[in-house]
Amino acid sequence: MKIQRLHYERMAYVYVRQSTPWQVMENRESTERQYHLRERATQLGWPVSHVEVIDEDQGRSGSTATHRSGFQRLVTEVGLGKVGIVLMLEASRLARNNSDWYRLIEICGLTSTLIGDESAVYSPREPNDRLLLGVKGTLSEAELFTLRTRLYEGRWNKARKGHLQFPLPTGYVRGAAGDWELDPDAQVRERLTCLFASFRRHGIARSVVRDLKQQGLDLPTRMTTQDGYGSLIWKTPSLSAVVRILHNPAYAGVYVFGRWEYSGDRRSAKTGKVLPHQVPMALWPVKIEAHHPAYLSWEEYVKNCERLRQNWNREEANGVAREGNALLQGIVYCGICGCKMGVQNRALSEKRSPSYICQASYQSGDADKICQSMTSRPVDAAIAEAFLEAVSPVGVEVGFRVLEQLEQDLAAQRRQRELQLEQAHYEARSAQRQYDAVDPDHRLVASELERRWNEKLERVTHLEQAYVQAEQEAQWNITPEERRAIQELSQNLPLLWRAATTTNQERKRLLRMAIASVQLDGVSKTAEIDVQIRWRSGVLTNFAVKRAAPGDGSLKTPQEAVVKIHEMAGQYSYREIADRLNDMGYRTAFGRPFTHQHVGYICRRDGLVADCE
Numbered sequence: 001m002k003i004q005r006l007h008y009e010r011m012a013y014v015y016v017r018q019s020t021p022w023q024v025m026e027n028r029e030s031t032e033r034q035y036h037l038r039e040r041a042t043q044l045g046w047p048v049s050h051v052e053v054i055d056e057d058q059g060r061s062g063s064t065a066t067h068r069s070g071f072q073r074l075v076t077e078v079g080l081g082k083v084g085i086v087l088m089l090e091a092s093r094l095a096r097n098n099s100d101w102y103r104l105i106e107i108c109g110l111t112s113t114l115i116g117d118e119s120a121v122y123s124p125r126e127p128n129d130r131l132l133l134g135v136k137g138t139l140s141e142a143e144l145f146t147l148r149t150r151l152y153e154g155r156w157n158k159a160r161k162g163h164l165q166f167p168l169p170t171g172y173v174r175g176a177a178g179d180w181e182l183d184p185d186a187q188v189r190e191r192l193t194c195l196f197a198s199f200r201r202h203g204i205a206r207s208v209v210r211d212l213k214q215q216g217l218d219l220p221t222r223m224t225t226q227d228g229y230g231s232l233i234w235k236t237p238s239l240s241a242v243v244r245i246l247h248n249p250a251y252a253g254v255y256v257f258g259r260w261e262y263s264g265d266r267r268s269a270k271t272g273k274v275l276p277h278q279v280p281m282a283l284w285p286v287k288i289e290a291h292h293p294a295y296l297s298w299e300e301y302v303k304n305c306e307r308l309r310q311n312w313n314r315e316e317a318n319g320v321a322r323e324g325n326a327l328l329q330g331i332v333y334c335g336i337c338g339c340k341m342g343v344q345n346r347a348l349s350e351k352r353s354p355s356y357i358c359q360a361s362y363q364s365g366d367a368d369k370i371c372q373s374m375t376s377r378p379v380d381a382a383i384a385e386a387f388l389e390a391v392s393p394v395g396v397e398v399g400f401r402v403l404e405q406l407e408q409d410l411a412a413q414r415r416q417r418e419l420q421l422e423q424a425h426y427e428a429r430s431a432q433r434q435y436d437a438v439d440p441d442h443r444l445v446a447s448e449l450e451r452r453w454n455e456k457l458e459r460v461t462h463l464e465q466a467y468v469q470a471e472q473e474a475q476w477n478i479t480p481e482e483r484r485a486i487q488e489l490s491q492n493l494p495l496l497w498r499a500a501t502t503t504n505q506e507r508k509r510l511l512r513m514a515i516a517s518v519q520l521d522g523v524s525k526t527a528e529i530d531v532q533i534r535w536r537s538g539v540l541t542n543f544a545v546k547r548a549a550p551g552d553g554s555l556k557t558p559q560e561a562v563v564k565i566h567e568m569a570g571q572y573s574y575r576e577i578a579d580r581l582n583d584m585g586y587r588t589a590f591g592r593p594f595t596h597q598h599v600g601y602i603c604r605r606d607g608l609v610a611d612c613e
Helices: 003-011 020-027 028-035 038-044 069-079 097-110 127-160 186-202 205-215 239-247 298-310 359-366 378-392 393-436 443-473 480-498 505-516 559-568 572-581 596-606
Strands: 011-015 051-054 084-086 115-116 173-175 180-182 219-222 232-236 255-257 284-286 332-334 343-346 355-358 372-375 515-521 528-535 538-547
Touching: 003 084, 011 038, 011 069, 028 038, 028 219, 038 051, 038 084, 051 069, 069 084, 069 097, 097 115, 097 127, 127 284, 186 205, 186 219, 186 239, 186 298, 205 239, 219 239, 232 393, 239 298, 355 378, 372 378, 378 480, 378 505, 378 515, 378 528, 378 538, 393 443, 505 515, 559 572, 559 596
Parallel strands: 011 051, 011 084, 084 115, 332 515
Antiparallel strands: 173 180, 219 232, 255 284, 343 355, 355 372, 515 528, 528 538
């Protein structure tokens, strides 16, 4: 091709790009070939001062131009008519997306910009060259999808067998045959065992971190960087490290792959890659149990994950039991709108009990005022009394009988769900047989049968999901050891509850062991609060609590002293009554001696007649 003088007057751009950072560091030959394109530009007649290399997109995928600043700058310069030729090793170095590739070809054609590689120079204004460039771009995009699909399916096939290798979590090493083995370092194993035992005792990740730091215990970790890869180091415990260990199913002896899914619209602002999001445990595509030695059982791992989820300070979770005076913090719900109620604490100087308040609708702007609010004192007292009565020896026996009945009901419900699911499977198979038996050319009938078959399959899917969810919610089993422990605890629990050494946080934990939630309705009735307790056994308890009247919490004159004043009101003066009360040891509401003013106020208040002198 004869290059016109106009092209030499413009710049020659050499585009250098590698698809992965590993290729940039290791595959030096390909990188060197791309940089040698500067010499090709000079051979074609461009002076060295007119040759510019664009290599800022190294390590970024060519599947999209959104986050490739170098490619965007190249397109801009070409569109402004400043570029005479664009040199690259092959079409895939510029773009593996046909829309980006054809857009560049179109702009190059409008500005008479040439496109070249190691072997040839193409003019997008020539039909044959343009056709060849289009074919190269199509093949490049098809190559990307072919390689990606092949690697993707091969990886999943290996993962389904549990043979796909990835960095092992701390506490495991790879054996000679490639299998997982416990770390031979006894200190590593014991430190992880200590971590799980601490969470079993506290139930809070932050408490585990505090416990480890108080004892001066560091956590082991394996380096994943290239320098010193796999070497063991010890780090100060952090909340993120403890949560990662507690959430990792590998410590339960389970091989899991597919915990993260790369789909959605959220992308990294730096690389443009799709940001991952977690997949629910029930939808993990690969889960092989008893794959390797475990530090804890699978059941305990599931319970740990649930406890971590309940520790979130969110609407759907109870949150961590804290030291506040409100005993129902995290498990109290509004009986009007059903939202979770918050706790309004008071300053210590106010000497007022905290309040339960429902203001979710007000904060979101859906309502002009809060639903309801009430002081926690009478409600907490009634809940504590109901709790102590329920876990008494007699209450425990009744609770056991209720649990046995509940287990029978759950078994009956499970049987009904199984029959319903079996029937749905039969109907789906029947619809499939009808669809297979129809003549495919008879589309009017085939389309209707296909629609019915799809409806049956959707019903099967819905019932299967409902069955799994119901089974998870219906899990309830008490061992004989747990029954004996509950009986022993119930005999000493009232004493422990009222002990001065028992903190409010411990009382809240005790309540949460037996109570799932409490619903309050202080609007339907004027002077009472309707309370509904939902026990963890599934039983509901309903009762009403008298709402605290104004002045109920204030200090009052002892009733015995008021009775004495009533008896002496018609016989003695205010001063004599006060002296007699003081001699008998009575004091006012504030613990002070009585005076004639105190006695006179009570007499006038109660309509008593007495000598003022």
